[in-house]
Structure formats: structure tokens, C-alpha cells
Amino acid sequence: MELELRSRLTDELSTGPEPPIGDLVVASMRQGRRLRVARRLRMGGIALLAVVVAAGLVGGVVTLRPAAPQVVTPATGTDPLVPATPAGLLVLLESLLPDGVTSGYAATPGGGLMVQVYLDTGHGPGMLRVAVGRDADGPAAVGHRAVMDGGGAVTGPVRRADGAQVTVVFLPDNCVQRTVVLFDRPDGIVVQVNIAACLAWDGTGNPPGPQVLTAVQAEAVAADPRWGTMLPRSLVDEGAARHPTLPDLA
Known part of the structure; x- marks a missing residue:
């Protein structure tokens, strides 16, 4: 019986369709x-x-992981303040002047902080003298008493937004100090710009020369915060290289 059943199943499977594989x-x-x-x-x-x-x-x-970003530390303290020199003051002054040819460099003897330069902007050389010091009497002591009682006209002092006070003195009888601009800072530093109407004494007189700055331009020169009895070392070093010796003011 079992053999007969297996035989029938085999026959049916062999004659039927193949499964869908x-x-x-x-x-x-x-x-x-x-x-x-x-x-x-x-x-x-x-x-x-x-x-x-x-x-x-x-x-x-x-x-096996991203590297951390590189951190760059900026250099600091690379231009410290050192005692001012006339040669350093001249370098600063030249950097602040209008375009032109400079000459006639000089300074007060003994290392005093007054310097001289001629500036020619195309109309002949004119003389400028700049002095730096401290004012113990307040706002440039009313035009340094009208520039030592020269009898000129005084304008100011006028207070600026930065706290400095500006006084302008006009001296019609003084060609070396025809226009004087006194810039009195809140820290006590005074910058004096003398705009001459002549050149330095040549042994017999003061040859005439144009006034090469206006009072407004002189104020802009004096307003540079680097002026002082101390200067950045870079200015002092450059001054020593460019002006190793300076003749005395005449």
C-alpha cells in the first residue's frame, strides 16, 4: 500500500507544472x-x-581625527616708548607734512626738543619749527603769554572734542614766528608749531619765505598723539639713521 501511494505521488508530480521559483x-x-x-x-x-x-x-x-586649528598669538610690545630725540621728532614731523621737498634740518643745542625743517611745496622753501614740552600753567598759558609778549593777536584757547585746547597767535612783527599754533593736550603735553614767513638767520638777515602751512594744517600736525617727551622706539631709531647729526638752530 505504501509503495503504491508513493508511486502515484511521484507520477502526479512529474506530470504537473514546475513551481514558480x-x-x-x-x-x-x-x-x-x-x-x-x-x-x-x-x-x-x-x-x-x-x-x-x-x-x-x-x-x-x-x-585619525581632524587636527585642531592653529592658534596664532599676535606680537605685543614691539615699539616701546623711549626718551624723545630731536632726530626722532624730525622723522615724525616729516611724516605729517604735505607732499613736498624738505631740507634745512636743525635742532636746539643740547638735545632740546625743538626742531626745524624747510618745506617746499612748489613755491620755494618755507620754514617750520616745532617744539614739544609740558605746560605747568594750563592751556598753553594763553599763548605762552602771547609768545613772550610779542604783542600779537591771540585766538583761543578753543577746546576740541578730544579735550585738547588750541591757541593761535599771530605776530606781524616776527617773521620767524609769524603764526604760532599751541596745542595743549589733557595729559599736559604742549606741541608748538611755528609757521615762519622767512628762513633761518643766514649771518646777515632772515631771507623771506612763504608760510607753508595754514593754522588749520598746523593744528592737524600737532594733534598726532605720538608727539611727546617720549617717542616710539622706531621713530628714535629711524631718526638716528637719517639724521645722525643736526646743526644748531640759528
């Missing part, structure tokens, strides 16, 4: 490809890590 084959093929791709990726990752490690060993460093 197409989807199973496709699914199996896809699964196989995924397994092969994953295996290749794993092998590739291992190989890449091996290359990185090998390169790191050659270079002596293995970096």
Missing part, C-alpha cells in the same frame, strides 16, 4: 550580491586603514 532565484541572487559588496567594503576599509597606518608610520604620526 523565479522570484526565489532573483531574491537569492540579490542577497548574494549584497553579501559580496559588504565583504568587499569591509576588505577595502581594512586595506585603507592599513595604508593610512603605513603612511603614518613613515611620517612618524598617525592622525
